[in-house]
Amino acid sequence: MDEIKDRLLKPSKATHEDQRGKFISYLSIGLIAVLVISILVFITIHGLAMFTQNGMKISDFLFKTDWNPGKKLIGALPMIVTSFGVTLLSALIATPFAIAVALFMTEFAPKRGAKFLQVIIELLVGIPSVIYGLIGLAIVVPAVRTIYGGTGFGILAGAIVLFVMVLPTITSLTVDSLKAVPRHYRQASLALGATRWQTIYKVILRAATPGILTAVVFGMARAFGEALAVQMVIGNAAMLPQNLTSPSATLTSQLTMGIGNTIMGTLPNNALWSLALLLLIMSLVFNLVVKLIARKGRIK
Amino acid sequence: MQPIITTKNVKLSYGSFEALHDINLDFEKNKITALIGPSGCGKSTYLRCLNRMNDLIDGVTITGSFKLNDLDMYDEKTDVVELRRKVGMVFQQPIPFPLSIRENVAYGLKLNGHVAKEFIDQRVEESLRQAALWDEVKDRLNDSALSLSGGQQQRISIARVLAVRPEVILMDEPTSALDPISSAQIEDTLLALKKDYTIIIVTHNMQQATRLSDKTAFFNLGNLIEFDTTEKLFMNPSKKETDDYVNGKFG
Known part of the structure; x- marks a missing residue:
């Protein structure tokens, strides 16, 4: 009896597989999310540098023709x-x-x-x-x-x-x-x-x-x-x-x-x-x- | 009385498989005729011959004679579009187009080239009244027909057919996708329509056939087994097969 009880209380092989699978997919999702966010942040910072560091005006950028x-x-x-x-x-x-x-x-x-x-x-x-x-x-x-x-x-x-x-x-x-x-x-x-x-x-x-x-x-x-x-x-x-x-x-x-x-x-x-x-x-x-x-x- | 639709020696095959064997069947004006039989017996296939909807399926060959009054339906010169305006069809599933209620009912009229607003409005109201839907939708004719309930959508489909003023209305299990209350409403509608239209209805529901129809045709395995007044066919059928089916021994 004790042996059966022991076995039922321990996580099975399938449970382990399930957890591993979940871990891998969450990890992938997380990596991609980080990637997308870094691209957005990186381009935003660089894209705004002209206005913040070089002191150019956004209206000039959008509406001037030279x-x-x-x-x-x-x-x-x-x-x-x-x-x-x-x-x-x-x-x-x-x-x-x-x-x-x-x-x-x-x-x-x-x-x-x-x-x-x-x-x-x-x-x-x-x-x-x-x-x-x-x-x-x-x-x-x-x-x-x-x-x-x-x-x-x-x-x-x-x-x-x-x-x-x-x-x-x-x-x-x-x-x-x-x-x-x-x-x-x-x-x-x-x-x-x-x-x-x-x-x-x-x-x-x-x-x-x-x-x-x-x-x-x-x-x-x-x-x-x-x-x-x-x-x-x-x-x-x-x-x-x-x-x-x-x-x-x-x-x-x-x-x-x-x-x-x-x-x-x-x-x-x-x-x-x-x-x-x-x-x-x-x-x-x-x-x-x-x-x-x-x-x-x-x-x- | 001269029947409105006469069919003789009708045979239909899908490729090499013959689905209808030598059917002879006539339909009287201003009567409701029910087509009953087990699944796959050919009753829907036969019904779809009557407005040439089977033309849309590849590999179908149809032989025999089909007459609407004196018009030969399958003659080369017969305009299929014109034929379908005279023989309308309501399907098993309610099929409202993604248009407003008014536009749905007016659809067939506009196809016919009617554009006068008063005429269309009047026809829309008349058709919706005939389909017993006017009171429920008169204040929201411009709403999408998709916002209606299943039973209402089926009555829209009926009103849409009525608006074209066909001579015959074919119905392929029009209530099988609906709840009992909506079905009862549709049945009342059909009984009221009988005085102006000839109705041919395919149904799986034998009670519905007895409630609605004047005459009933029983199909099995692609053969027309028996055709008689509904009362005779259900109470005192002349063939054993019919008797077995209407008493629920098979099918």
Whole structure:
């Protein structure tokens, strides 16, 4: 009897395994949390150094248009405008295509067509961004130059390259949201004498709208953060864009261009950190928007 | 009396599997006809032939003759969309679209190209009254239909079909997902609708069939076993199989 009692009171092998597993997963979560928090704190401290140590004004940073940190000119507006310009324009071009492709994959040819397009989309995701940049440089920039004149570098070229890059993101998320529309809706709508097209635009797209908006915002977040490919076609002139084909610079391209040429702790370096902080804040905003859309979609 | 729907020698196969064997069945105007039988007997499949919903499934072959009055339903020239406007369907699950109550009921009307607001408002009210839902929702027509209870949602689905003014309404177990009180309300609604519409209802609930229907068809294993007045079929069936089923010996 004593032996059985002894055994029952001691933790079993399974209990030990359970505890070990729990310990490992909590440890991993803790490490990642520390990592994320350190990145946020690190960038915030460096990003604010320009305002705290070098005595620059935040309003100058956000609203002035002259960028030459070596001469204490830190107006980042050109980069902000260009970043939003390429992001919005590329999302604007990509969304109709993405919805059309997604509808084809879910409504019109869910079997063979979907498989074929799935492969293409995965391929598009897998291509390194430097390749997109190269193609942009070799084909898009000269094309823009021939059609619209100027150098060909600028927001339009950047947006066209980004369009191809965000297309797969928006498409595959749109496909997911279309697939999540209950099959019953289609039947009920058809049974009321709707054509397939009426069913799609009156019921299916309507029901999938929150999901599609989320897809677009994710695509925009990707476009906003893309550095390399954009840098190759944007022209890299920190000037307020005059039109869609004038050379300009985005937050990301300015960062990658400048970071190797500055010395840690100096104003030019700190100014780049401030650009990085702005990027970080924007990606947090994109995440927040996605969360808000998701919440609103649920209540409906 | 001339039946509103006449079907002859109906056969349906999924690939090489024949699910309906030579069904002959007619439906009279302004009557409720119930289709009963054990699961998998083909009654829902048959029902879905009557507004060509089976067209949506790959690999289905349907033969036989289907007539709505004088219209050949499966003729190449027949407009499926037009047919479905004449033969409406209510499904097992309530399926409100993620739109307002008003928009849900007006859905079919707008598909038909009706845009005049007075006409739509009037039709919406009429249909909701017929579906016995008007008093419950008249003050919140602009609320989402998803905010209604299951029974109300099913009556929205019925009102939505009524708004198009079909000649025949097909119902595939319309109350099986609902509680007894909501089911009773729907049954009352159907009895009241009988004077204007022809209703064909698939049901698993034999009491419901006796309460509602004028005639009943009993299906088993893809065959139509017996078709008669509901009273005769339940009280004095002529086939032993029917007798066994309605008395709960199988199914």
